[in-house]
Amino acid sequence: MSAPLLQLSEVTKSFGGIHALSAVTSGVPEGKIVGIIGPNGAGKTTLFNVITGAYRADSGTVRLNGTALNGLPPHQIAREGIARTFQNIRLFPSMTVWEHLLVAQPHRESWWRRLLPVGWGDPAAQVRAVEVMEFFGLTDLRDRPAKSLPYGMQRRVEMARALTARPKLLLLDEPVAGMNHDEAEEIRQLMLKLRATGLTILLIEHDMNFVMRLCDYLYVLDFGVLIAEGAPSEVRTNPRVLDAYLGKDE
Amino acid sequence: MSTYYASLFAEAGILLLGALSVYIILATGQLSLGNAAFMAIGAYLSSYLTVELGMPLTPALTVSAIAAGIIGVIVGFPALRLKGIYLAMATLGFGEMMRSFFINFPAMGGSGGFHGMAHISVGYIWAWAGGILVVLILVERSRVWLEMQAVHDDETAAGLVGLNTVAIKVGAFGIGAAVAAISGGLFAHHHVYIEPANFGFERSIDFVLATILGGSTLGLGSLIGAILLVFLPEFLRPIADWRLAAFGTLLILVLLVRRQGIVDRTLLRGLTFRKAAS
Numbered sequence: 055m056s057a058p059l060l061q062l063s064e065v066t067k068s069f070g071g072i073h074a075l076s077a078v079t080s081g082v083p084e085g086k087i088v089g090i091i092g093p094n095g096a097g098k099t100t101l102f103n104v105i106t107g108a109y110r111a112d113s114g115t116v117r118l119n120g121t122a123l124n125g126l127p128p129h130q131i132a133r134e135g136i137a138r139t140f141q142n143i144r145l146f147p148s149m150t151v152w153e154h155l156l157v158a159q160p161h162r163e164s165w166w167r168r169l170l171p172v173g174w175g176d177p178a179a180q181v182r183a184v185e186v187m188e189f190f191g192l193t194d195l196r197d198r199p200a201k202s203l204p205y206g207m208q209r210r211v212e213m214a215r216a217l218t219a220r221p222k223l224l225l226l227d228e229p230v231a232g233m234n235h236d237e238a239e240e241i242r243q244l245m246l247k248l249r250a251t252g253l254t255i256l257l258i259e260h261d262m263n264f265v266m267r268l269c270d271y272l273y274v275l276d277f278g279v280l281i282a283e284g285a286p287s288e289v290r291t292n293p294r295v296l297d298a299y300l301g302k303d304e
Numbered sequence: 305m306s307t308y309y310a311s312l313f314a315e316a317g318i319l320l321l322g323a324l325s326v327y328i329i330l331a332t333g334q335l336s337l338g339n340a341a342f343m344a345i346g347a348y349l350s351s352y353l354t355v356e357l358g359m360p361l362t363p364a365l366t367v368s369a370i371a372a373g374i375i376g377v378i379v380g381f382p383a384l385r386l387k388g389i390y391l392a393m394a395t396l397g398f399g400e401m402m403r404s405f406f407i408n409f410p411a412m413g414g415s416g417g418f419h420g421m422a423h424i425s426v427g428y429i430w431a432w433a434g435g436i437l438v439v440l441i442l443v444e445r446s447r448v449w450l451e452m453q454a455v456h457d458d459e460t461a462a463g464l465v466g467l468n469t470v471a472i473k474v475g476a477f478g479i480g481a482a483v484a485a486i487s488g489g490l491f492a493h494h495h496v497y498i499e500p501a502n503f504g505f506e507r508s509i510d511f512v513l514a515t516i517l518g519g520s521t522l523g524l525g526s527l528i529g530a531i532l533l534v535f536l537p538e539f540l541r542p543i544a545d546w547r548l549a550a551f552g553t554l555l556i557l558v559l560l561v562r563r564q565g566i567v568d569r570t571l572l573r574g575l576t577f578r579k580a581a582s
Contacts, residue, residue: 106464107464108460108463108464127463127468127470128460128463128464129463129464129466129467129468129469132463132464132465132466133466137465137466138464140461144458144460144461145458145461146453146454146457146458146461146462147457147458148453148456148457148521149450149453149454149457153450153453156447156450157447157450157451157453157454157465157467158465158466160466161447163447165448168446168447168448169443169446169447169448170442170446171442171445171446172445172446172447172450173445175446175447179447215465216465219465219466
C-alpha cells in the first residue's frame with residue numbers, strides 16, 4: 055500500500071494529568087472511509103482537534119500527503135486540504151445556507167476583488183456553491199438562515215460548508231447523531247458517492263450499524279489508547295473492543 | 305438652510321463616521337469603547353497638517369486616516385487576547401490614555417486646545433460621510449464581509465473553515481480607526497477649535513449608542529442612529545428640561561422592543577419585498 059493520505063505518528067496530548075491521547079499512530083489511506091470508534095471520553099474528538107490544529111499535540115507528528123501539520127494555525131491546516139464538521143453543530147447564526155457555502159471556499163482572488171459585492175466577483179465560487187448545494191439537497195433552502203433549519207438539515211449544511219472548500223480529507227464528528235434511520239441512510243449514500251469521487255473521509259460515530267456498513271477500516275480508541283484496528287468485521291469480534299464497550303468479565 | 309440646521313447636519317455626518325468606525329469593528333465581534341481616541345488622532349494630525357504645514361484638507365485627512373489605521377492595527381493585536389467586556393474595558397483605557405496624552409502635549413496646545421483650521425461646509429462633511437457609507441454598503445455584500453461575519457458568529461469555526469481570524473480582526477480595527485480619524489479631521493475643521501475634552505469617553509459612547517440604536521448589523525443602521533441621536537434631542541426642545549430624560553426613555557424603549565436596533569436585514573428585506581410586490 056502506498057503512503058496514506060493522513061499519517062499520525064505517536065501523537066500524544068494530555069490535559070493536566072489526563073492522557074487524552076497516548077502515542078496514537080494511525081494512517082488514513084486515500085479514497086477510503088475510515089471510522090474512529092470508542093466509548094465516551096476515549097479521545098476521539100481530541101484527535102480531531104489535534105489534526106485540525108484546534109489543539110496542539112504535546113508530541114508526535116501529523117502529516118497530510120507527507121507535509122507536517124504540527125504547529126500550523128487552524129486556517130492554514132484547512133487550506134492544506136482538511137475540512138471538518140462538529141459534534142455539536144457550529145453554523146454561523148447570522149448567515150444563510152448560501153452564505154455558508156461561499157465563505158468557506160478558499161479564495162483565489164486579489165484582496166480588492168474580495169471587497170466587491172459577491173455577485174461581481176469569482177463566478178467559480180458560485181458554481182461550486184451551487185454544485186454542493188444540489189448534492190446535499192439544500193437548493194430550496196438557499197436563502198434560509200441556516201440556524202432556522204431542522205437539525206438534520208443543519209448537519210447537511212455543515213457537511214456542505216466543509217465540502218465547498220474541496221478538501222482532500224473530510225473529518226466528520228458524529229455525522230448522524232440524533233438522526234433517525236432513514237436520515238442516516240441518506241447520509242450514508244451521500245458519503246458513498248463522495249468516496250466514489252476520490253474523497254477521503256475520517257469519521258467519528260456512535261451509531262454502530264452506520265459505522266459497520268459504511269467504513270472500509272476502523273480504529274478503536276479507549277482512554278486515549280488505540281486498542282484495535284482493522285476491517286469492520288474483524289473489529290466487531292475483537293475481544294478487546296468488546297471489553298472496552300461492555301466491560302470486562304473479572 | 306439655516307446655520308442652525310446646517311450645524312446639526314454637520315454633527316450628524318461626523319457622528320455617522322464615528323458610528324461606522326464602531327460598527328466595522330463590531331462586525332468582527334469586538335466592542336471598542338475607545339474610538340474617540342482614533343478620532344482625536346485624526347483631529348490633531350489633520351489640523352497640524354493643514355495649519356502648520358499648509359497641506360490641503362483632503363490629502364491631510366487621507367494621511368491622518370492612514371496613520372490612525374496603523375495605530376488601530378497596533379491596538380488590534382493586544383485586543384485579540386481579550387473578549388467581550390474585558391476588551392471593552394481595555395479600549396476604554398486606551399481612549400483615556402490618548403485623551404491625557406493630548407492634555408500633556410504642549411506642541412498641539414495641551415489642555416488649552418488648538419485652533420487655526422479653516423472652516424468647512426456641510427457638503428464637504430457629507431461627501432466624506434456619504435461616500436464612506438456607500439462604499440461600506442457595497443462592501444457589506446462582499447466576500448470579505450462574509451468572512452467578518454463568520455468571525456463575529458463563531459471565531460473557532462471560522463478558523464477551522466480556513467479563515468485567517470487574526471488578519472480579519474486586526475484589519476477591522478485598522479479600518480475602523482481610519483474611519484474614526486476621518487470623523488475627527490472633519491470635526492476639527494468644522495468646529496475650527498479642538499481640545500482634548502472633545503474626545504473623551506462620552507464621545508466613544510455616542511458612537512456606540514448611534515450604532516446600537518440604529519442597528520448594529522447594517523451600515524445603514526449607523527446612519528439612522530446618528531440622525532436620531534443628533535436631531536431627536538432638538539425636536540424634544542419644547543419639553544424643555546425634560547428633553548434629555550425623554551430621549552433616554554425613548555432609547556430604552558427602542559432597545560427593549562428591538563434589541564438588534566431599528567434596522568436589520570429582515571426589516572430591509574421586508575421593505576424591498578413590499579416595494580417589488582406593489
